[in-house]
Amino acid sequence: MxxxxxxxxxxxxxxxxxxxxxxxxxxxxELEAYVEERERYIQSIRSSVGxxxxxxxxxxxxxxxxxxxxxxxxxxxxxxxxxxxxxxxxQTAQAKTQRTAYEPAQPVDSYFFDRKK
Numbered sequence: 001m002x003x004x005x006x007x008x009x010x011x012x013x014x015x016x017x018x019x020x021x022x023x024x025x026x027x028x029x030e031l032e033a034y035v036e037e038r039e040r041y042i043q044s045i046r047s048s049v050g051x052x053x054x055x056x057x058x059x060x061x062x063x064x065x066x067x068x069x070x071x072x073x074x075x076x077x078x079x080x081x082x083x084x085x086x087x088x089x090x091q092t093a094q095a096k097t098q099r100t101a102y103e104p105a106q107p108v109d110s111y112f113f114d115r116k117k
Contacts, residue, residue: 005048009060009067012041016067016074023073028081031074 002010019026019034049057 003048003051003053003056005045005052005056006060008041008044008048009063012038012045013063013067015041016070020070020073023077026077028078028085031078031081034074 015034015037019030
């Protein structure tokens, strides 16, 4: 019988392995879902550590170390996606600025109506 701690650590490792296998094609939405899933596993691990059997935490340490080592790759991918999004936003803002510089401030075919008093 496996404990809740072992199950949570193994599930976290499986999720981490899954995301790192396809990391170069991963979208920001997939990474966001992974981070939320990872947080649930970590909460489960934190709540289970206190009731762990003697030696269980030490036995799971290599698995946790493997997950932590892969975190650096995931963070690097997240940073790359953030930078790409920032670049696109900057390009959009720059294009808007350039476009408004050449557009008239008022409609071209505007008419003014005067009222007689």
